Amino acid sequence: MKVAIVGGGPSGLYLAILLKRRQPDWSVSVIEQNSADSTFGFGVVLADSGLNRLQAADPQVFEHLIEKMNFNGVQTIEVQHHPIDIQHPAKGGAIARIDLLHVLQRTAQEAGVEVRFGVRIEHPDELTEHGLADADVVVGADGVNSVVRAAFENEFGTTKSFLTNHFAWYGTARVFTKSALVFREWRGGSFVAHYYPYSSSASTFVAECDDATWRTLGMQAMSNEQRQEVFEQVFASELDGQPLISNHSNWRQFPVTQNTHWSVGKHVLIGDAHTTAHFSIGSGTRIAMEDAIALADALTAPVAAGEPDQSALARLAHFAQTRGPAKDKLLNASRKSYLWYEHFGEWMRRYTPYGFIHAFMTRTGRLSEERLQQQYPELFAQFQREGLTHRALTDAEPLEAVHAR
Numbered sequence: 127m128k129v130a131i132v133g134g135g136p137s138g139l140y141l142a143i144l145l146k147r148r149q150p151d152w153s154v155s156v157i158e159q160n161s162a163d164s165t166f167g168f169g170v171v172l173a174d175s176g177l178n179r180l181q182a183a184d185p186q187v188f189e190h191l192i193e194k195m196n197f198n199g200v201q202t203i204e205v206q207h208h209p210i211d212i213q214h215p216a217k218g219g220a221i222a223r224i225d226l227l228h229v230l231q232r233t234a235q236e237a238g239v240e241v242r243f244g245v246r247i248e249h250p251d252e253l254t255e256h257g258l259a260d261a262d263v264v265v266g267a268d269g270v271n272s273v274v275r276a277a278f279e280n281e282f283g284t285t286k287s288f289l290t291n292h293f294a295w296y297g298t299a300r301v302f303t304k305s306a307l308v309f310r311e312w313r314g315g316s317f318v319a320h321y322y323p324y325s326s327s328a329s330t331f332v333a334e335c336d337d338a339t340w341r342t343l344g345m346q347a348m349s350n351e352q353r354q355e356v357f358e359q360v361f362a363s364e365l366d367g368q369p370l371i372s373n374h375s376n377w378r379q380f381p382v383t384q385n386t387h388w389s390v391g392k393h394v395l396i397g398d399a400h401t402t403a404h405f406s407i408g409s410g411t412r413i414a415m416e417d418a419i420a421l422a423d424a425l426t427a428p429v430a431a432g433e434p435d436q437s438a439l440a441r442l443a444h445f446a447q448t449r450g451p452a453k454d455k456l457l458n459a460s461r462k463s464y465l466w467y468e469h470f471g472e473w474m475r476r477y478t479p480y481g482f483i484h485a486f487m488t489r490t491g492r493l494s495e496e497r498l499q500q501q502y503p504e505l506f507a508q509f510q511r512e513g514l515t516h517r518a519l520t521d522a523e524p525l526e527a528v529h530a531r
């Protein structure tokens with residue numbers, strides 16, 4: 127089989143590794159527009175549940191990633207200048223995106239994958255110029271602005287919309303001791319900083335504000351430097367004099383992209399190219415890598431004795447059937463989470479600090495009261511003292527209505 131993968135991000139490289147390791151005689155090529163040392167963003171969180179799946183899929187890659195990761199089990203959530211530390215049952219891990227890519231690039235090349243850096247295609251037809259026109263499978267692992275998806279948007283059933291909040295992905299040389307979410311009112315605006323350390327010398331800092339703040343404070347007319355300064359002022363005490371660092375840190379509104387179909391003919395989408403997962407659930411990378419695992423499983427599944435080998439197209443259909451339902455659960459959590467964030471200013475003003483944290487932790491519906499009690503006993507006791515338990519559902523429902531306003 128010949129597989130051409132457009133995009134050498136986490137999903138594309140990981141898929142290439144899994145395929146080439148299982149089928150060394152296959153031709154697996156990755157086309158990546160950037161050089162090996164260039165990427166956007168800073169560190170990303172890889173949650174423990176996702177790490178287990180990576181370990182099962184490829185123990186060696188998992189070990190290399192673990193070596194580069196920074197683990198921390200405590201998260202501070204601060205609202206109305208009231209910081210509350212939360213001890214999570216499992217330590218969350220963060221890794222510099224460039225370290226993640228370097229581990230995957232090296233492993234892919236050692237496995238025999240051909241990775242071509244500095245090659246951008248504008249349309250899958252251009253694969254002809256790279257000797258890949260006869261690929262049996264063309265994978266769009268080319269992220270949120272996928273050209274593979276764009277070429278067949280109608281056939282994939284693509285829908286796109288944008289959230290209203292504004293955000294930018296910064297880093298800082300301030301090495302925080304814990305991860306944190308700081309929700310703050312400043313000059314009548316609603317701001318949130320999501321930050322966490324990912325190495326011994328840097329932390330990620332995602333800056334976000336709602337659309338009312340953006341307009342009221344005139345941020346639409348500011349330069350990116352001025353917007354950065356606003357956040358440096360709002361979160362001056364957290365940054366402790368350190369500036370934010372930009373790496374292609376453009377201000378944007380989060381694009382919600384979805385596709386009814388995973389594949390069109392021999393073209394298949396994985397990762398952000400197929401569906402974007404909101405950064406507030408800290409899982410886009412692992413969901414993208416889990417897409418890669420599912421696609422590798424479908425393409426390399428052994429044929430039962432006496433059965434004819436399946437065509438590549440039949441294997442792609444099987445991938446869609448198996449991966450769709452599992453991914454939908456995570457995307458549903460992402461959707462509930464971003465709907466909650468769209469109104470975080472309202473929640474800041476409405477709730478007490480513990481009420482806010484309760485609403486935050488139960489916003490996706492994935493953490494039931496029972497699990498909350500089991501995994502966060504001290505916090506749960508405080509929720510009970512404040513009469514906050516058994517409110518998760520009543521909070522989640524109005525969100526849809528609020529969003530529709």
Ligand SMILES: Cc1cc2nc3c(=O)[nH]c(=O)nc-3n(C[C@H](O)[C@H](O)[C@H](O)COP(=O)(O)OP(=O)(O)OC[C@H]3O[C@@H](n4cnc5c(N)ncnc54)[C@H](O)[C@@H]3O)c2cc1C
Pocket residue numbers: 132133134135136137138157158159160167169170171172245246247248267268269270271272273294295332396397398399403405408409410411412413414
């Ligand atoms: C602010 C923010 C914070 C985030 N934090 C986290 C987090 O903590 N944890 C987490 O798990 N996820 C996080 N994510 C999400 C995560 O970054 C993405 O979900 C993940 O990168 C998706 O991987 P991918 O391989 O699908 O796409 P990408 O990482 O976007 O990779 C796509 C690759 O394709 C290449 N490419 C694109 N177009 C072409 C072309 N035409 N030709 C050749 N090459 C091309 C690109 O250069 C890129 O290397 C965050 C996202 C944002 C915006």
